[in-house]
Amino acid sequence: MKAWIFLTIAIVAEVIATSALKSSEGFSRFWPSATVVMGYCIAFWMLSLTLKTIPVGIAYAVWAGAGIVLVALIGWFFFQQKLDAMGMLGIGLILSGVLVLNLLSKSSVH
Numbered sequence: 001m002k003a004w005i006f007l008t009i010a011i012v013a014e015v016i017a018t019s020a021l022k023s024s025e026g027f028s029r030f031w032p033s034a035t036v037v038m039g040y041c042i043a044f045w046m047l048s049l050t051l052k053t054i055p056v057g058i059a060y061a062v063w064a065g066a067g068i069v070l071v072a073l074i075g076w077f078f079f080q081q082k083l084d085a086m087g088m089l090g091i092g093l094i095l096s097g098v099l100v101l102n103l104l105s106k107s108s109v110h
Contacts (some may be wrong), residue, residue, distance in 0.1 A: 003053035010046035011063055015070045022079060044092045058107055065098035 017039025023032035050059050069091050075081040
């Protein structure tokens with residue numbers, strides 16, 4: 001269970017860092033840039049702890065899938081980026097894949 005907590009922290013840190021990239025304006029603004037660097041440092045550290053227990057393919061699939069969905073939603077909500085029907089369908093399919101991997105696959109560590 002601890003590995004899943006580490007993975008959740010890694011995902012949240014990565015999503016914060018990725019979202020701050022837009023605000024950093026090409027690393028020309030200090031605080032958003034510092035948020036990016038710190039967020040990625042935390043994300044990779046937590047991911048490394050996760051990989052002690054969860055297989056790399058599973059951990060990375062969950063991290064990437066959840067990150068894509070969350071960053072797309074943040075872009076839509078905070079940065080007013082458009083998300084059309086096909087975009088929402090694609091995000092839904094990614095989320096579905098992560099859920100199937102975790103809830104139904106014997107590949108995942110539970």
